[in-house]
Amino acid sequence: MKYLFFTATVFCAVAFKSYAQEATPNGQTFNFTVQDCVNYAYEHQSAVVNSGLDIKSAEYKVKETTGIGLPQISGSASFQDYLKIPTTLLPGEFFGAPGTFVPVKFGVKYQSNLGVSLNQILFNGSYLVGLKASRTYRELSQRNYTRSKIEANVAVTKAYYQVLVSDEQIKLYDANITQLKQQVDQTVAQNKQGFVEKIDVDRITVQYNNLITNRENVVRSLALNYQMLKFQMGMPIDENLVLKDKLSDVSLDNNVAEMSVDTGFYHNRIEYSLQETQKKLNELDLQNKKTTYLPTLSANGSYAASYQNNNFSKLYSQVFPSSYIGLTLNVPIFSGGQRLNQVRQAKIEVQKSTNDLVNLKNTINLDAKVATVSYINGLQSLNNQKRNQELAQEVLRVSKVKYQQGVGSSIEVTQAQTSLEDADNKYIQGLYDALVSKVDLDKAYGRIK
Structure with a gap:
């Protein structure tokens, strides 16, 4: 009866998962690829939406500054x-x-x-510089919007891959549970015929129970991963989302040598563009400080x-x-040295922004090197874990044959089963690490826009 109970538990978990993916309060189902999820995030994630509003605010700021030069x-x-x-x-x-x-x-x-x-x-020098600064501020808001989109893209893609990996993990558990259930049934039958001891039945039953429990934990984690993905997308977590992409659709390219050819890739990074804009703002601030030496002229009437x-x-x-x-x-005639010292301070800020730009270039290059090494290591680890998984399956098959022929022990089979589960878990972890390192690599080389 307890075997029937565990089988029913598995069936209920699968049925609950299927129902959760097919039924929603409003009856609408979103069938999304990873790019669909990213596009949805561009329109609904609060950080991206707020960055878009900042662009509108910057447009109004430009008009406000322009209005200063119109008749008052x-x-x-x-x-x-x-x-x-x-x-x-x-x-x-x-x-x-x-x-x-x-x-x-x-x-x-x-x-x-x-x-x-x-x-x-x-004539007012500060006003002329202010016009340039307001347009640069608008440019800064547009680049901040791009950065928000990139961050949303990265977060959504990683969350999407997490769901795919969890789903793959459940498939491995299902395969192991199926074959282990057959082994449990055979061991119970052999025990009734007096061919194996009761301890053999208990030992394999413990493994079966643990496998069922682990699968149920992953099923619950999968539901949580779906909610995390919808959260990253800006989608209400009670909406129904079905993923169209499969792990086989994700390309993990072993050849990354061409990525290091372009030495000017750092210009593609939004962080570098933002720092360039910040330097431009500091230079405009320096110009503004210098204009305080110039006279101002205005016409008035009443x-x-x-x-x-x-x-x-x-x-x-x-x-x-x-x-x-x-x-x-x-x-302006004399200000006690205030204007002079303001100009000196502004020059220092320009020099600091120049230094920050150089340092950022080095940081981006280092980040790309680290991402490349992590990606290569992740691919090698994944391939190694895949081979270990295949070897563990073969060891389990041989152990079963030896046990059935009476030349092996149940302990050997149990150990082989445990090794297979461990290999499966390491393969799943290696798969996720490789997928995440691929996203980080694309980000490091500025390929995510």
């Missing part, structure tokens, strides 16, 4: 009701009373003013209409207009 027009309006008209003391000599002061009230009870003013920049009357109903019956146009020139 403002209007004003005021109204005053003098509850007490201001009093001024005038010398009495004006009124024939020398030596005294006569209080006199100037003004009217109601006053109102309407005006409009205009200011236009004619028109105002003044209304005064002691009778509120007649306040706007008569207008007293005034207007002017003019130029304002501001010439």
